[in-house]
Amino acid sequence: MPKFEFPPSIRSRPVYGTLEARPGKHHLMVADADGAEAILDVATPELMAKTHIIYIPKGAVFTDKLRALKPAQFYEGPSYAASLQRIRHVLQNAHMGLQIYLAGTEGLMGQAQNEAMQAGYPHTAIQTEHRGSIARRMQCVHCKGITEDVETDPFVCAHCGLNLFVRDHYSRRLAAYQGVCIDAEDPGNVPEAKGIYE
Amino acid sequence: MTLQFNDETFRDDYSFHNSQRAIDRFPFPFHEDSYMYSVNMEQHRGGPADSVYEKRFDVDEHYVAEMRDRAMVLADDPLRCQCLPHMTLAGWDLLELIMVSKSEDYPDLFELHRDGDTWRWVNKPMGIDDTFTFMDETTLPYGPMEYITRQAQGDFCVLDQRDENLWMDAGMITTQADWSLDFDIGMNFFEWHAPVPLAHEKGIFVRALKFLLNIQQGAPARRLNWTMTVNPLLDTSPENYHKWGIQKTSLTPENIGSKQHLRVELQTFFRLPRSNALVFPIRCYLCSFQDLMTKPKWGRRLHRVIRDLPDELATYKGFIDNRPMMLDYLSQFDDGLPTSLGVFADTDTEPPLQK
Known part of the structure; x- marks a missing residue:
């Protein structure tokens, strides 16, 4: 699947790169769905011998290919929430020299990056590569509820039901973009929803 | 006490009002007949007598009512005040700065008695008389930043300095121009x-960051910023925008003079001694159009600034839809005469309105 080229945006919006193997004693790779392809691209036998892969397929079929890389440890999680305790465990028990690689959707990378930051890793030291869905993880600024995998702008908050427009303003701490009521000054006047980058 | 505190509200019935003194000292933000962003910094070392620039932390007739409004905002939404764990020391720095400044600048209103680490703080307008141990959080009812900023007008951003940057790592934000501390913290x-x-x-x-990174202890700086607010609403937060946004549509040609307020932020910047953090107080002043128009120079100038402002700025500041109605109103107070340089109203020398 070709990589999506994000249009230029404001300074709080994350910028993703391309994973590269860096020197390290241990390597933690967390990916979802098409993020597996970024791992497949960077994998070498030497790297995989020291790598712990945590993969959330979300319906994609890369598990066998990832296992075939013979990583030192491999876990397939049914959801991010199910994988979270294992991610925390790895981060809390890590030693100096751990390299962190995140790949896949923005929601996955943002949440895993936040866990790593809370464990003391500077966000600038964490590699990321976007692959797959361009849906966003959105926070409603009004009720604070998170709506996952938002693909259209505007969208309806899954919690309070307000019509929200999708901002590019992004919080690493919340791992979410900001959604703000679009019809506060003219209730009911909600433009037709379209794809976020259309 | 020399200062009389207004019994007023910033919500519901909006009984907020400015006295003649408050209008006279309003920090009108435009030093010329047009506006564009600039790094408009100057030293914060006093100013004309009785101006809002004179003291380190200006205390005015709205103090008690503003603190009452802040307490209501915090009761509704405690996330308006947050402090990341590494910022506690900066909170003590801020508490000290405000207590020392206010007790020195307003000795009739505030007292600070220090005996080693045992401090007694007396805030007469708010009826507070607390004794606590400096640097011991367990001796205060809140963390140090929250404790003192529940007693100080204006929002407070406490910025950590590292990696050649400033980080929004703590704050008390209840009178904001539509931005969320809970979203922006960190x-x-x-x-x-x-x-x-x-x-x-x-x-x-x-350029602004370069300036701020180099602010030294004892050499604070200041600048003005501005926006527009319909009704004297302090809490123009994004959190509550779905509730207050509709008020922007309540303007009519008949009520615009009393409902439309110019909202000015006096932003100051102080280096904090122990933490090396930077505190960035954002003090909000509100003045209705009709009160501003009592100063002929401000009437002329406000019309020209709003008329010529780029659309991007009018949109960002949230009044693009109301701009035509504002201009209809303001143009009545612009007779085309030149205006004197600088922000002050110069009522003794500027001519009265010639129409």
């Missing part, structure tokens, strides 16, 4: 300013 200087149009391209933030 961001660096460029990130929390990301939504501001035009200024990045003009290099404003790069």
Whole structure:
């Protein structure tokens, strides 16, 4: 699947790169769905011998290919929430020299990056590569509820039901973009929803 | 006590009002007949007698009512005050700065008695008389930043300085011009300013950051910023925008003079001694159009500034839809005469309205 080229945006919006193997004693790779392809691209036998892969397929079929890389440890999680305790465990028990690689959707990378930051890793030291869905993880600024995998702008908050427009303003701490009521000054006047980058 | 505190509200019936003194000392933000972003910094070392620039932390007739409003906002939404764990020391620095400044600048209103680490703080307008141990959080009812900023007008951003950047790592934000501390906490200087149009391209933030990183102890700085608010509403937060946004549509040609307020932020910047953090108080002053129009120079100038403001800024500041009605009103107070330079109203020398 070709990589999506994000249009230029404001300074709080994350910028993703391309994973590269860096020197390290241990390597933690967390990916979802098409993020597996970024791992497949960077994998070498030497790297995989020291790598712990945590993969959330979300319906994609890369598990066998990832296992075939013979990583030192491999876990397939049914959801991010199910994988979270294992991610925390790895981060809390890590030693100096751990390299962190995140790949896949923005929601996955943002949440895993936040866990790593809370464990003391500077966000600038964490590699990321976007692959797959361009849906966003959105926070409603009004009720604070998170709506996952938002693909259209505007969208309806899954919690309070307000019509929200999708901002590019992004919080690493919340791992979410900001959604703000679009019809506060003219209730009911909600433009037709379209794809976020259309 | 020399200062009389207004019994007034910033919500519901909006009984907020400015006395003649408050109008006279209103920090009108435009030093010329046009406006564009700039790094408009100057030293914060006093100013004309009785102006809002005179004291380190201005205390005015709205003090008690503003603190009452802040307590209501915090009761509804405690996330308006947050402090990341590494910022507690900066909170003590801020508590000391405000207590020392206010007790020195307003000895009839505030007293600070220090005996080693045992401090007694007396806040007469709010009826507070607390004794606590400096640097011991367990001796205060709140963390140090929250404790003192529940007693100080204006919002407070407490910025950590590292990696050649400033980080929004603590704050008390209840009178904000539509930005969310809960969303922005932990961001660096460029990130929390990301939504501001035009200024990045003009290099404003790069220059401003360079200036701020070099602010030294004892040499605070200040600047003014401004926006527009319908009704004297302090809590123009994004959190509550779905509730207050509709008020922008309540303007009519008949009520615009009393309902439309120019909202001015006196922003100051102080280096804090122990933490090396930077505290960035954002003090909000509100003045209705009709009160501003009592100063002929401000009437002339406000019309010209609003008329010529780029659309991007009118949109960002949230009044593009109301601009035509504002101009209809303001044009009545612009007779085309030249205006004197500088922000002050110069009522003794500026001619009265010639129409």
